[in-house]
Amino acid sequence: MTTIWHQRIDEVLWDERVFKRDGHFLQSSHWAAFQRANGREVRFGEGGDWQCMTVVERAGDACRLYCPYGPVADDRAGLAAATEALRDLGREVGAGFIRAEPWVPVEREVLAGHGYEPARRSMQPDLTWVRDLAGRTREQLIGEFSANNRNRFRNAHKKNLTVTAGRDPGDVEILLGMLHDVADNTGIRQHADDYYRRQAATLLSRDAATLYVVRHEGDPVGAALVYDSPTTRYYAHSGTLAAARRLHPGAVLLATMILDARDGGQDLFDFVGAAPAGDPDHPWAGFTQFKQSFGGRYRKYLGTWEFRL
Structure with a gap:
């Protein structure tokens, strides 16, 4: 079934579903509004077990899709459905490739099985420090x-x-x-x-x-x-x-x-980015030490991935 991607959605319902899935703020209608303020086009797509806000990034004749901390999916099946929907959208808008940061409870090997390849650099931090408040x-x-x-x-x-x-x-x-x-x-x-x-x-x-x-x-x-x-x-x-x-x-x-x-x-305070443990030469080491002085724990994400169309 072909996913219909929308430029406008019911923002309240969208955000309720994103945050119920423990999705990141960068997948919210608020971040989409900021992207539009920067002159970018955004699209929203979803299925029963996934949803994704993607930014259509254009530079001259080149085009790509970027999903910051997305797609958000419940499981492997949701990831598969989201990936196929992104491929369809990418072809529709003439994108050469898709850059994504999947937010789904799977191992990295599963992403590779769906055609994703690790990006040469992360767009958003793939490691952060968080403080539980609840x-x-x-x-x-x-x-x-x-x-x-x-x-x-x-x-x-x-x-x-x-x-x-x-x-x-x-x-x-x-x-x-x-x-x-x-x-x-x-x-x-x-x-x-x-x-x-x-x-x-x-x-x-x-x-x-x-x-x-x-x-x-x-x-x-x-x-x-x-x-x-x-x-x-x-x-x-x-x-x-x-x-x-x-x-x-x-x-x-x-x-x-x-x-x-x-x-x-x-429930949570996210310090947004952290250096890995035991790496005193990391450029974020000093700031990470400051963040850690308020208590908390590491949280690891899947990182930035790409696939060509």
Whole structure:
């Protein structure tokens, strides 16, 4: 049976099904809306045991489909059905190949059996660090922070540090200032400013993100944008001023976001990307150590795969 791919769907029902399947935020209608804000075409397809939001990426005469953390499938049969539907769509839009990050409980060998080949590089992290929130009290979570992080959070008021959370897209300018400072001091390459502006305008207006600012005596010294699904909070973008490092605003900010997620009824805090254990030379090693100081566990994904049409 041929799958009919749609450009518009019932967003509430789509997201309910994605998150019921423990699917990732990047398969939600919210991320699709952000892709459209970037001028890209998106398509939605689903069957009884799978669903997938895919981005039609075009560059001149070239075209490919990209499924960020998708397709989402219940099992091997769902993966097979989703793969066949993606092949049909790829031929329809003239794609040369399909890039996918299947979200399905199978081993990597199963993907190869369906014609997938590992991509040369991952588009989204295939390893992350997560903090379970469900069934934990605030004090239990704080008790699992490192001793330094507990003290920094509990004594933030003594350093005149305050944290606010909001959904004003204008506050993204504060975040941009922090990201510029990080880039200047570390050489990390960031997206263009308008990328963050479009993301904030799109996601904050849909109540699918929260923008946090930490201030010292009223002046911003750190900021972060987190994505929010009913089940999970994602640590998407953050930065703090190098000049304020002795105040440790990043620790106070992250602790607050974790505890707010717990208070809001979310089950998981996803730190979005982590270096593998035992690899101190990995470029993410230092930041991963910081994330791990708040407690949690590794979560491994299948990674990025491709198949030619």
